[in-house]
Amino acid sequence: MRTIVALPLLALVAASPAKKPPTPNDIVAASPASAWKTIPADDLLVMDLASGGRVVIQLAPAFAPVHVANIKALARGGYWNGATVYRVQDNYVAQWGLNESDKLWPKGVTAKPPPEYTRPLKGLDVRPLGYADPYATGAGFVDGWPVAYSLKGGWADLTHCYGYVGVGRDLSPDTGTGGELYAVIGHAPRHLDRNIALVGRVVEGIERLSSLPRGTEALGFYKDKAQYLPIASVRVVSDMPANERPSYEVMDTASATFARYLRVRANRHDDFYIRPAGGVDLCNVQVPVRKKT
Amino acid sequence: MRTIVALPLLALVAASPAKKPPTPNDIVAASPASAWKTIPADDLLVMDLASGGRVVIQLAPAFAPVHVANIKALARGGYWNGATVYRVQDNYVAQWGLNESDKLWPKGVTAKPPPEYTRPLKGLDVRPLGYADPYATGAGFVDGWPVAYSLKGGWADLTHCYGYVGVGRDLSPDTGTGGELYAVIGHAPRHLDRNIALVGRVVEGIERLSSLPRGTEALGFYKDKAQYLPIASVRVVSDMPANERPSYEVMDTASATFARYLRVRANRHDDFYIRPAGGVDLCNVQVPVRKKT
Numbered sequence: 001m002r003t004i005v006a007l008p009l010l011a012l013v014a015a016s017p018a019k020k021p022p023t024p025n026d027i028v029a030a031s032p033a034s035a036w037k038t039i040p041a042d043d044l045l046v047m048d049l050a051s052g053g054r055v056v057i058q059l060a061p062a063f064a065p066v067h068v069a070n071i072k073a074l075a076r077g078g079y080w081n082g083a084t085v086y087r088v089q090d091n092y093v094a095q096w097g098l099n100e101s102d103k104l105w106p107k108g109v110t111a112k113p114p115p116e117y118t119r120p121l122k123g124l125d126v127r128p129l130g131y132a133d134p135y136a137t138g139a140g141f142v143d144g145w146p147v148a149y150s151l152k153g154g155w156a157d158l159t160h161c162y163g164y165v166g167v168g169r170d171l172s173p174d175t176g177t178g179g180e181l182y183a184v185i186g187h188a189p190r191h192l193d194r195n196i197a198l199v200g201r202v203v204e205g206i207e208r209l210s211s212l213p214r215g216t217e218a219l220g221f222y223k224d225k226a227q228y229l230p231i232a233s234v235r236v237v238s239d240m241p242a243n244e245r246p247s248y249e250v251m252d253t254a255s256a257t258f259a260r261y262l263r264v265r266a267n268r269h270d271d272f273y274i275r276p277a278g279g280v281d282l283c284n285v286q287v288p289v290r291k292k293t
Numbered sequence: 294m295r296t297i298v299a300l301p302l303l304a305l306v307a308a309s310p311a312k313k314p315p316t317p318n319d320i321v322a323a324s325p326a327s328a329w330k331t332i333p334a335d336d337l338l339v340m341d342l343a344s345g346g347r348v349v350i351q352l353a354p355a356f357a358p359v360h361v362a363n364i365k366a367l368a369r370g371g372y373w374n375g376a377t378v379y380r381v382q383d384n385y386v387a388q389w390g391l392n393e394s395d396k397l398w399p400k401g402v403t404a405k406p407p408p409e410y411t412r413p414l415k416g417l418d419v420r421p422l423g424y425a426d427p428y429a430t431g432a433g434f435v436d437g438w439p440v441a442y443s444l445k446g447g448w449a450d451l452t453h454c455y456g457y458v459g460v461g462r463d464l465s466p467d468t469g470t471g472g473e474l475y476a477v478i479g480h481a482p483r484h485l486d487r488n489i490a491l492v493g494r495v496v497e498g499i500e501r502l503s504s505l506p507r508g509t510e511a512l513g514f515y516k517d518k519a520q521y522l523p524i525a526s527v528r529v530v531s532d533m534p535a536n537e538r539p540s541y542e543v544m545d546t547a548s549a550t551f552a553r554y555l556r557v558r559a560n561r562h563d564d565f566y567i568r569p570a571g572g573v574d575l576c577n578v579q580v581p582v583r584k585k586t
Contacts, residue, residue, distance in 0.1 A: 187577055
């Protein structure tokens with residue numbers, strides 16, 4: 001028996017090709033089902049463009065409950081039927097909504113939401129990034145979301161990473177109602193953190209916004225209304241017919257798989273890399289999201 | 294005399310409107326001419342798209358001298374006449390060149406350049422960023438360029454910020470010749486730092502690359518050659534007729550104006566901001582560049 005056991009072991013070692021260091025994508029591809037969490041249909045927003053494309057947004061009610069409730073009420077009230085993308089500023093944001101319309105708010109919209117720019121840190125299961133953050137004393141992940149935080153200040157906030165969605169507003173104390181939204185389409189403008197209500201992130205179709213022509217007016221507003229990109233509809237996925245609902249999963253940032261993914265994002269040893277960075281910035285981690293159906 | 298001196302001072306305080314904290318743009322607008330340096334015409338590359346748009350690149354010979362010399366030789370030899378943008382990967386890069394052509398290198402091209410991924414730190418006048426960098430122990434600015442550096446390692450490297458241009462390559466030890474170039478069109482992919490030769494940055498027209506349709510093949514390659522964006526010509530500005538040469542200035546990162554600009558980028562006190570960040574990441578500083586003629 002011993003020889004039988006020993007031989008296959010030796011043979012295995014001898015025959016096995018040198019094991020290649022994994023890429024982040026390899027880790028995602030090999031991840032167990034337990035490393036993923038399904039996004040609730042009630043936290044998904046589908047924006048269908050009149051031209052045919054679709055942008056899907058995961059809402060973050062735990063970070064901005066009143067603004068997110070407003071956004072659902074706006075979608076359910078048909079507020080964005082006939083809305084447009086009217087501002088695209090290079091390396092900054094694409095913004096949509098009604099742009100200074102006097103259309104009435106649908107039922108259930110809070111006209112003056114509180115400044116949901118941070119939430120209490122206490123009780124949150126933060127998985128630290130493990131590397132320095134230029135904008136806060138702490139950075140890490142809470143339930144699938146990148147956050148900056150302060151132990152001393154006792155707060156955590158969602159961060160302005162690529163594809164993240166925030167609420168346009170005028171000067172403070174206005175916090176924006178949620179009718180005008182933007183998505184980040186460039187390098188993370190993290191100076192906006194803690195100054196704006198972030199309400200979620202694009203999980204599909206960000207390229208439909210990031211590849212739009214840039215507006216030539218100040219701040220990237222389109223010069224002519226003819227340039228506005230029409231939005232056909234914005235719906236909450238839980239309101240869609242069951243057989244039409246798209247479904248997505250987010251990697252559980254408390255999982256061992258995510259810890260491994262993060263480690264590899266910071267230390268690439270696969271063939272292309274000569275010098276692993278030995279670090280990664282919060283917004284370059286890119287929490288994996290995948291389409292289920 | 295004392296009262297005369299005292300009165301105007303008091304009057305000034307009383308009559309002066311509350312001084313508004315400046316935005317970064319305010320500082321650029323009010324900057325003295327001495328805070329700027331003209332980019333030498335020999336360090337500027339003009340890429341004219343067949344569709345009519347123009348992309349202008351400032352080369353960085355101090356960081357990658359052999360690769361930059363190659364790029365000038367390629368431009369002068371007409372290598373990119375008939376080249377295309379053939380890869381656009383969302384939140385990553387737009388890449389152009391001949392894509393696996395067997396066209397011969399023009400005269401003066403070094404076929405196997407050395408790995409110009411870092412340069413010696415010694416002797417460089419580095420102006421520190423002043424905030425943590427997740428990728429290196431030091432970050433700052435050298436002669437108008439953002440750099441990461443290591444005192445212990447004795448090196449400095451140009452960083453993969455938005456709009457920065459690098460040399461496509463295969464697996465190491467290949468360093469790329471310069472015929473295939475890419476520009477960053479998303480969040481800074483700084484894991485590429487010290488693994489690729491960075492050769493400059495786009496100073497005009499990055500939006501012509503960042504707003505292109507994304508390629509649907511792996512890594513953002515266009516599926517059909519019909520999607521390739523044709524390049525009419527790539528020229529070194531010093532080779533252009535004198536009356537056609539565009540000219541640009543970069544803010545002197547050793548100037549007091551830049552120090553002030555950096556301080557305000559990290560601490561926005563203008564009306565929109567409620568909580569200044571108290572920090573800024575290297576790639577979000579965005580060294581000011583402006584067109585002169």
